Amino acid sequence: MDKDKAYVYFDVRNSKQFYKQERFQNGNIKPSFDFEKENGDIIYGKELSYLGRGENSTVWEYESNGEKYAIKIFFDIGIVCALEKDVYWKMKNLSLNNTLKALETLNVINSTDNGEKRAYYAYIMEYLEEKKDYSIVDMPVFVLLENASLLELDAKTLANSNVVMQDAKIENTIFNKLDSHLYLSDIDMYFLSYSDSLHQIRANNKIELQFLFYQYFTRYSSDYYQDIYNDFFNERLVQTIDTKKSVTDILESIFSPYDTPRQFFEENKSYYYKRHF
Numbered sequence: 001m002d003k004d005k006a007y008v009y010f011d012v013r014n015s016k017q018f019y020k021q022e023r024f025q026n027g028n029i030k031p032s033f034d035f036e037k038e039n040g041d042i043i044y045g046k047e048l049s050y051l052g053r054g055e056n057s058t059v060w061e062y063e064s065n066g067e068k069y070a071i072k073i074f075f076d077i078g079i080v081c082a083l084e085k086d087v088y089w090k091m092k093n094l095s096l097n098n099t100l101k102a103l104e105t106l107n108v109i110n111s112t113d114n115g116e117k118r119a120y121y122a123y124i125m126e127y128l129e130e131k132k133d134y135s136i137v138d139m140p141v142f143v144l145l146e147n148a149s150l151l152e153l154d155a156k157t158l159a160n161s162n163v164v165m166q167d168a169k170i171e172n173t174i175f176n177k178l179d180s181h182l183y184l185s186d187i188d189m190y191f192l193s194y195s196d197s198l199h200q201i202r203a204n205n206k207i208e209l210q211f212l213f214y215q216y217f218t219r220y221s222s223d224y225y226q227d228i229y230n231d232f233f234n235e236r237l238v239q240t241i242d243t244k245k246s247v248t249d250i251l252e253s254i255f256s257p258y259d260t261p262r263q264f265f266e267e268n269k270s271y272y273y274k275r276h277f
Helices: 018-024 076-081 085-091 141-160 198-224 230-237 247-255 261-276
Strands: 049-053 057-064 067-074 102-108 122-126 173-175 182-184
Touching: 067 076, 085 102, 141 182, 141 198, 141 247, 198 230, 198 247, 198 261, 230 247, 247 261
Parallel strands: none
Antiparallel strands: 049 057, 057 067, 067 122, 102 122, 173 182
């Protein structure tokens, strides 16, 4: 599978819209421009509330008819990592469990380039209130396994539609305050592949989830247990990527005797500490 796909859609240095880059210099300052929805309604930048920012975009809260939504706006230099239009239309009608998707795309008012590129400058997505100061190690194991199973269903649904997952990492997830579930919150690097088999795409998407959970548990280990568990999780979540065992099955084999992952870490630290040193 070619995972080095080029995402160069336009060169901002040669663009007539170069002036627009100035509008993104300070991510937490309200946009001085407005947006047009697909039905023609206008969303005014001055009415948005700042939620956060990443390397390539900012996220804002938008309220309509008493409902909250999130709006993602890409920096001009970040458009190379923005959501591809064909991925948006492919995912739009998919039923996904724990993966947030774009609900509607937006045009930037007074911009001449909204329809020229293969990616969108801005879109509306589902709003989730984040459950802060919550860790995956404090999840009841049955909830952890439920989350893993739902994410695997999403990965298979995406694969069945030729959508290849990329960039599944801790920074691109969110714990929903409402149900304490783990959601994938960034789909911008996903792409469509018609040259790879369904088996290859499913394998790729499974690997993305395995590495996601590997990151979660090894980061926790690094913070609290001097990396003594890294080899353990590497063996089970990285070196097993070619097996037929599901991610849920792997996690169940590790954590099922315990109430939470934290209990696993606490009760086995002496054993793995001796092995590590």
